[in-house]
Amino acid sequence: MITTSAADRARSLFTRRFGVPPAIVASAPGRVNLIGEHVDYTGGLVLPFAIDARAAVALGPSEDDRTTLCAPDLDTEMIHLGPPPRRPETESTRRFANHLLGVLHAAGGSETPIRALVTSDVPSGGGLSSSAAIEVAFATAWAGFTGGVSDPATIARLAMQAEHEFVGTPCGIMDMLVSAAGRAEEALRIDCRSVTWRPVPMPSEDRALVLLVDSGITHRLRDGGYAERRAACERAEAALGGSLRDATNDDIAAAALDATDRRRASHVVEENRRVDAMVAALEIGDLETAGRLLIDGHHSLRDRFEVSIPEIDHIVEIAERRRESGCLGARLTGGGFGGSALVLVTTETLEANRNAIVADFASRFERRPATRVVRASPGALLES
Numbered sequence: 613m614i615t616t617s618a619a620d621r622a623r624s625l626f627t628r629r630f631g632v633p634p635a636i637v638a639s640a641p642g643r644v645n646l647i648g649e650h651v652d653y654t655g656g657l658v659l660p661f662a663i664d665a666r667a668a669v670a671l672g673p674s675e676d677d678r679t680t681l682c683a684p685d686l687d688t689e690m691i692h693l694g695p696p697p698r699r700p701e702t703e704s705t706r707r708f709a710n711h712l713l714g715v716l717h718a719a720g721g722s723e724t725p726i727r728a729l730v731t732s733d734v735p736s737g738g739g740l741s742s743s744a745a746i747e748v749a750f751a752t753a754w755a756g757f758t759g760g761v762s763d764p765a766t767i768a769r770l771a772m773q774a775e776h777e778f779v780g781t782p783c784g785i786m787d788m789l790v791s792a793a794g795r796a797e798e799a800l801r802i803d804c805r806s807v808t809w810r811p812v813p814m815p816s817e818d819r820a821l822v823l824l825v826d827s828g829i830t831h832r833l834r835d836g837g838y839a840e841r842r843a844a845c846e847r848a849e850a851a852l853g854g855s856l857r858d859a860t861n862d863d864i865a866a867a868a869l870d871a872t873d874r875r876r877a878s879h880v881v882e883e884n885r886r887v888d889a890m891v892a893a894l895e896i897g898d899l900e901t902a903g904r905l906l907i908d909g910h911h912s913l914r915d916r917f918e919v920s921i922p923e924i925d926h927i928v929e930i931a932e933r934r935r936e937s938g939c940l941g942a943r944l945t946g947g948g949f950g951g952s953a954l955v956l957v958t959t960e961t962l963e964a965n966r967n968a969i970v971a972d973f974a975s976r977f978e979r980r981p982a983t984r985v986v987r988a989s990p991g992a993l994l995e996s
């Protein structure tokens with residue numbers, strides 16, 4: 613099978629649509645979070661990696677008076693007379709444009725009409741940050757086109773602002789930052805308070821791989837559960853009179869919180885610790901410990917943060933039962949309420965475990981889940 617990269621597709625589809633090549637093409641990856649879930653928006657520690665699936669944006673000046681934003685994957689486009697609008701698009705088939713318009717708005721807007729075309733290999737709804745990939749690809753293209761600032765923290769902040777103001781998702785900075793700054797063969801330990809990061813080695817591929825199992829349940833961060841979790845953390849910080857990042861288990865026990873908010877807060881405190889424990893395990897190649905941390909993290913997301921779903925709990929239970937057979941550990945990855953489970957599996961048992969997980973899932977839920985191995989890959993790139 614011959615496959616073209618998202619960047620090549622964006623370039624050729626742009627040229628076909630407008631009759632001239634784009635001025636610039638940029639691409640950016642989706643992400644998988646190894647651990648550090650639901651802590652980015654309280655300035656916590658996270659450990660995601662950029663994956664080998666990318667979104668791409670081709671961009672150029674308009675040669676008529678119209679701004680045209682195209683999404684051929686969705687078979688739709690937005691046409692606007694004059695420069696790009698500074699307000700979110702509300703018509704449902706054209707909402708994709710908000711990922712681009714939001715970044716433009718955050719970057720100060722455009723005085724002149726533009727043309728942009730976006731295409732992506734990052735599946736949407738699978739918890740792989742397909743939106744962040746598009747926003748970061750567009751922000752990178754825009755910075756290249758205008759000669760603007762393109763360091764990963766700036767790009768990530770523009771993308772996050774676009775999510776908050778134009779897309780309507782109150783997300784943290786993790787997805788965008790790892791999409792902007794990711795590296796081959798490495799995860800990033802990101803301190804979301806200082807917005808600084810450092811690389812951490814992924815398990816070497818001759819020892820272990822990350823297998824993703826898609827629950828088939830589409831996660832939508834706009835649906836309210838995510839904002840509700842974020843609000844619970846904010847209530848906990850108000851009761852603590854300080855950041856959850858600095859809180860201890862004793863602080864949480866002593867704070868005036870209801871039982872639900874106390875569970876949410878204790879997840880955050882423990883999860884920040886698990887990130888540094890995972891970093892230490894990966895740095896010495898201790899995959900046993902890494903796997904156990906994944907499972908502990910999942911139990912906390914399931915029982916304390918309550919963002920898992922039965923399909924993902926089941927995948928993790930299968931993996932736990934198969935620890936003697938090469939499943940090192942597993943957990944929900946991403947915001948939850950759907951999306952994917954990641955399973956850390958020894959390389960030599962990959963296919964046996966993949967088959968066993970798919971068969972077991974299918975016997976319970978009567979459908980075969982999609983699976984893929986994901987590899988840590990470079991972050992945003994301007995394509996030559």
Ligand code: GLA
Nearest residue numbers: 649650783784785786946947
């Ligand atoms: C989503 C958000 C991120 C982060 C995760 C949970 O992916 O976009 O900012 O909060 O959920 O860790």
